Amino acid sequence: MRVLLLEDERMLQEAIREYLGAQGYRVDAYEDGLEAYEAIGGARYDLFIFDINTPSLDGLSLLERLQREAVDVPTIFISAITEIEQISRAYELGCYDYLKKPFHLKELSLHIERLMKIARRNRERLLTISPRYRYDLNRRRLLLDGEDQALTQRQAQIVDLLASNLGRIVDFEMLRHYVWDDAPVENATIRAEMHRVRKELEEEIIESIKGVGYRMRRLG
Numbered sequence: 552m553r554v555l556l557l558e559d560e561r562m563l564q565e566a567i568r569e570y571l572g573a574q575g576y577r578v579d580a581y582e583d584g585l586e587a588y589e590a591i592g593g594a595r596y597d598l599f600i601f602d603i604n605t606p607s608l609d610g611l612s613l614l615e616r617l618q619r620e621a622v623d624v625p626t627i628f629i630s631a632i633t634e635i636e637q638i639s640r641a642y643e644l645g646c647y648d649y650l651k652k653p654f655h656l657k658e659l660s661l662h663i664e665r666l667m668k669i670a671r672r673n674r675e676r677l678l679t680i681s682p683r684y685r686y687d688l689n690r691r692r693l694l695l696d697g698e699d700q701a702l703t704q705r706q707a708q709i710v711d712l713l714a715s716n717l718g719r720i721v722d723f724e725m726l727r728h729y730v731w732d733d734a735p736v737e738n739a740t741i742r743a744e745m746h747r748v749r750k751e752l753e754e755e756i757i758e759s760i761k762g763v764g765y766r767m768r769r770l771g
Contacts, residue, residue: 552597552667556580557587557613558629559605563652567600570656571663584608588616596624598663601646603630603637611637614644621683621696625670627662629654645697678714681754681770686714695753705730706748713757713767722764 554571558564559582568578579594581587585607591599601610608616614626628641631652638649647666650659677694678686685694691711693700702710708730713721723738731741745765749757758766 553577553595554579554598554600555587555591555594555596557584557599557601557605557610558582559602566656567659570660574660582606584610584613588613591617591622598667599624599626600659601626601628603628603632603641611640611644614641614646618645618697623697625666627659627666629659678717679769680714680717680756680767683754684752684756684770686710686717688715700751702748702751705744706751709744709748710767713765717767718769720760720764720766726764 552575554576556564556567556571556578558567558580561582564580564582568580571578579590579596581590582605584605587601587605588608599614601613603610605613610628610630617624623645626646627648627650628646629650629652630637632638633651641649647669648662650662676687676689678688680686683696684700685697686692687694691707693702693707693710693714700710709726712725712729723741726741727733727736730744745757745759749755754770756767756770758768760766
């Protein structure tokens with residue numbers, strides 16, 4: 552598992568890097584927030600460990616920037632900061648865990664193990680459809696860049712049916728049964744609603760199968 556560590560205290564950074572390295576983690580360590588940001592753009596990480604007060608770009612601002620770019624990686628903050636406002640902001644930005652300095656390295660390891668179990672469960676519930684779209688099977692919500700896509704109730708039902716059959720054709724009869732409760736709606740009515748759904752989407756993840764129905768496909 553590859554970890555990016557942002558920590559400007561040299562001794563603590565080295566201690567974490569060595570400890571996690573001995574446990575089999577590959578750790579890339581940085582002291583500067585901008586340098587960490589540039590590294591993230593060129594590699595794929597499984598976990599971020601960020602200090603809050605770091606040079607050039609602090610850990611909170613770094614996570615905020617990554618969230619805007621839809622970089623969704625489990626994140627632990629480590630900091631001596633105890634102000635509730637800072638801690639609250641970290642969680643609002645999507646951090647999974649917070650560890651107050653000083654801490655024992657074994658404690659960090661336990662937090663990582665717990666966090667990765669949660670992250671694995673969450674990934675199992677999320678269908679990746681495209682670089683920007685995922686589908687939350689538990690909440691039955693389409694996510695665009697991590698946020699709920701605005702849809703009407705009927706449009707959400709359509710998307711749920713298509714996402715649940717990702718890569719498979721959903722014919723008009725299936726749509727009529729699931730979305731319109733077997734009401735005798737014409738195919739033209741279904742096509743019109745499908746057209747509205749597709750117009751709402753930022754990417755062409757739904758394709759029309761002429762004369763048969765529709766299919767949600769993976770992109771990228």
